[in-house]
Amino acid sequence: MTETAASAGTGPGFLALVRHELRLAIRDGAGKQRKARIIVLLVLMLVPALAGVGLAIALAPEPDVPRAAFGYLAAGWAGLVLLMLSGACVYVLRAFHDRGDLDLLLAAPIPPARVLAAKSVAVHASVALPLLLLSAPFVLASVVLGHRGWIGGSLMIIVAAVIATSMAFVIAGGLFRSLGSRRARMVIQAGGGVFAASVAILGQMPTFMPARFEAVKAAIRPMPPPPFDWPARAMFGAPLPLLALGLVAVAFALGAARLAARNLADAAPIPAPAVSRHRTRPFRTGVMRSLLGKELLLLWRDPELLSAVALQLAYMVPAFGLIFAGGTVSTWRLVAATVLFASMLPSSLGWLTLSGEDAPDLIAAAPVPVGVVRRAKILAACLPSLLMALVPLGFIALREPSALLVAVPMCLLGGVCAAVQQMLIGRPQKRSTFRRRQSGSMLLAISEYLMAGGFAGTAALLVQGSPWAAVTAGLSLAVLGVSWLVRTEK
């Protein structure tokens, strides 16, 4: 071997690989809207910056170690680890299942352990960075104002991220090994969605169940016994708990790297083929049935569908909180919540059926009018949510059958308008880019909520016989009108 070849065999160093991973993570999904995203991010960072500095000033007179808050803080930190775990599972999935360049890196003359360690660091950083950035204004301002020990808060975010990511590596590795990569992916995505929904629902506990919330608060208020108080003490800079938890995090990271990362890297990059039962039914007749059948089959088999539904529910929880404020259930509230659901879900499904068409040229080359294709896709986007809405509609029928006269048409109108909005504004993309849908256009996401909220309000007001329903309906239709004005050329 020549000298050049021998030296080339060592490959890039660990830091170079980490830099490569972080560069990919930063550029992920940026595309042409990078500048717009940076502006939105800067605006979004202003809020925590102002709020964080304000909070630090407000808490400046507090003692360095506010023992009264230890119970809440210890529980909050444990909750943070769980929250991070959900996100970390998805990051691990992207790093090792979606692979990207993993095959290239493992094929290069670089020690595999170095590649996996660099990927792991990138996952740890991806989990920790958002919260570190959000909390930085508060922590830094507190340090400047005299609470030097509060820097421990930032360190404990890193500790939480490392522990959560390590657990995610072990969980994902175990799932990959026991279920295979395809099922593991589905479980992780669905689990992430369900977990996010659960957190959102818990966040609304004071609204739904005020008495239960107070009881929980009272239960976690007292100072927890050692070592459960260590996270809270470490947050305020206590050196020994900080060191101990730091060592725990390092042990978790090393253990996870040994136990799981290798399993993930060795997992088959190509999932085992999914085999449907050999069919016995004859071919379908007619263009519309073929289109609708294909869209519904693809939706049913879409690995993102479960997490999409769960996340959609999670996003709706705050709105449900408003509708059911104080734990009151009434017909108009039920109708509003049902219409909200039926008007929101078709947005996600509409993205999948209308924008996420994987063979657009096949459809365009077929002797089928564009209108027929669009109608089939809109119908496919609306059908699942309408079927799911049958459950609350059943409750409404039992409580007040006449309210169905409002609820059913409004569910249909809301669903169709949501899908039509996707058709007007959505940009054609590969179905596999679904997870980046919301980051693609923040304005679209906001307008989706606005339109669905308008239809839910209209339904509620119609049930109560209020003429103001015309105003909220007008708002939703205006959003749709604006969508038509700014529609994208396909």
Next chain:
Amino acid sequence: MNELALALTGLRKHFDKPAVDDLDLSVRAGELYALLGPNGAGKTTTLRMVAGLQRPDAGGIRIFGVDAIADPIAAKRLVAWLPDEPLLYDKLSPLEYLEFVAGLWSVEPAVGEARATELLTVLGLWDQRSSRCETFSRGMKQKVALAGALIHEPQLLILDEPLTGLDAAASRLVKDLLAARVAAGATVILTTHILEVAERMATRIGIIRAGRLVAEGTLAELRIAGGRDGATLEDMFLELAR
């Protein structure tokens, strides 16, 4: 056979520069016509306009006498389009995919099912008929897409680089299948960078450069026109495409 399967007259398409520039081209029914040209010559753009995927800026397209611009649906009934990247859905099995395509072209269900069985058997995919396409190799995907293109028995089959990614056996299979369709009366237009395929299979060859047809004819006619008796298609192509 004198009927024209495809007649392009004064076809133009401009993106940031002219992609197809006043192109006149005729393909007779029952021919296997090979459209050759260097990268960026306008082959794919031309074929996409014929398949109804892009509107020309100017000019006319007639497919078996049907004006494809005035009545695209009628024209599309006669055509199948097979691009170099297979048009598939990863989450559908080959049989489900063929059912879908047959539905788009309004093929009678019983007829479609029989053709699907025949095509999957001929292409060696019958055992995988219920496996989802997501785990298929590129060659297998290309074969499924080809079956989709053939299931409605198109009169005009347009193929853009149909042999890309196929192994020798699959490549032979596809070539035999195309030859059989031509023998049965169908018309095939294909682009390829494998000049040997054009040399051995094509009834006539057209060479396109910068969106214009620079040479056309049988291999013998091209040799005579080029004044190079005994020259290979590769020699002539390299000279004309320069």
